[in-house]
Amino acid sequence: MSRTTSQKVAVLGTGKIGEALLSGMIRGGWAPADLLVTTRRQERADELRTRYGVTPVSNADAAKRADTLILACKPQDMAKLLDELAPHVTADRLVISAAAGITTAFIEERLAEKTPVVRVMPNTPVLVDEGMSVISAGSHATGDALTLAEDIFGAVGKTLRVPETQQDACTALSGSGPAYFYFLVEAMTDAGILLGLPRDKAHDLIVQAAVGASVMLRDSGEHPVKLRENVTSPAGTTINAIRELENHGVRAALIAALEAARDRGRELASGNNA
Numbered sequence: 449m450s451r452t453t454s455q456k457v458a459v460l461g462t463g464k465i466g467e468a469l470l471s472g473m474i475r476g477g478w479a480p481a482d483l484l485v486t487t488r489r490q491e492r493a494d495e496l497r498t499r500y501g502v503t504p505v506s507n508a509d510a511a512k513r514a515d516t517l518i519l520a521c522k523p524q525d526m527a528k529l530l531d532e533l534a535p536h537v538t539a540d541r542l543v544i545s546a547a548a549g550i551t552t553a554f555i556e557e558r559l560a561e562k563t564p565v566v567r568v569m570p571n572t573p574v575l576v577d578e579g580m581s582v583i584s585a586g587s588h589a590t591g592d593a594l595t596l597a598e599d600i601f602g603a604v605g606k607t608l609r610v611p612e613t614q615q616d617a618c619t620a621l622s623g624s625g626p627a628y629f630y631f632l633v634e635a636m637t638d639a640g641i642l643l644g645l646p647r648d649k650a651h652d653l654i655v656q657a658a659v660g661a662s663v664m665l666r667d668s669g670e671h672p673v674k675l676r677e678n679v680t681s682p683a684g685t686t687i688n689a690i691r692e693l694e695n696h697g698v699r700a701a702l703i704a705a706l707e708a709a710r711d712r713g714r715e716l717a718s719g720n721n722a
């Protein structure tokens with residue numbers, strides 16, 4: 449697939465999420481010649497050039513040359529990156545931030561007046577085109593800006609528009625979400641070991657159960673309670689496991705865990721970077 453637009457897009461701070469997005473954009477038809485990247489280390493820049501054919505530039509050059517700037521550094525590095533960009537970013541650029549917690553207001557107040565800013569929270573399954581990217585407009589971002597953000601992030605999965613007030617909650621659910629599933633797989637694989645299975649077999653069984661359950665959740669249209677009830681036979685095995693999960697407060701633990709993730713997003717926004 450090739451694209452008709454010749455928009456230049458720069459990814460600034462091309463680490464894990466930046467690279468995942470970059471690779472997805474190329475799979476989605478963006479020409480590497482239209483993609484610029486910035487990094488802190490020269491070896492990383494060389495690696496990205498070799499791997500994808502994209503052009504490494506300085507942050508200042510990215511701001512001068514790209515129509516759209518995707519800020520993908522850590523929240524803790526954002527103020528410094530914005531200081532570097534501020535003298536070069538004009539209000540005809542679109543700035544998209546993928547950083548947890550950082551508000552569009554934080555970015556707007558450090559860049560030229562009226563610069564359009566869009567906040568996006570993606571997740572790592574963008575690497576396999578199954579990402580979820582939650583998108584919110586800042587005060588000067590138009591519908592076109594949101595559409596362009598959807599075009600970029602839609603190349604690597606689904607997108608959802610939400611009011612910015614919901615972004616920290618979405619980060620807790622969706623940005624961090626994959627980590628909770630990996631944690632469950634890890635724990636369930638350990639259970640397999642306890643029950644006498646070899647680790648590789650336990651891993652394969654749990655991963656396939658996760659894949660099957662995910663596809664059913666997505667495609668069956670059934671409520672998760674109904675899907676779970678279908679597995680839970682009267683006086684069978686599953687209900688014994690469910691009783692233990694409830695006894696150990698797993699549901700409450702998950703609710704508290706996601707609330708803690710949401711709260712950390714709020715802290716990052718307020719400049720608590722410890």
Ligand SMILES: NC(=O)C1=CN([C@@H]2O[C@H](COP(=O)(O)OP(=O)(O)OC[C@H]3O[C@@H](n4cnc5c(N)ncnc54)[C@H](O)[C@@H]3O)[C@@H](O)[C@H]2O)C=CC1
Nearest residue numbers: 461463464465487488520521522523525529546547548570
């Ligand atoms: N890892 C994840 O699952 C997700 C991460 N995010 C957000 O994406 C952002 C990046 O996270 P990761 O990719 O995990 O971190 P990372 O540490 O892998 O990547 C950040 C990169 O930014 C570079 N960097 C920092 N300051 C820079 C500067 N001034 N100029 C050029 N490069 C600079 C760092 O060298 C690093 O390579 C964070 O803000 C995070 O909140 C969002 C959704 C999911």
Ligand SMILES: O=C(O)[C@@H]1CCC=N1
Nearest residue numbers: 547548619623624625
């Ligand atoms: O843990 C984090 O802060 C980032 C944001 C969402 C997923 N990873």
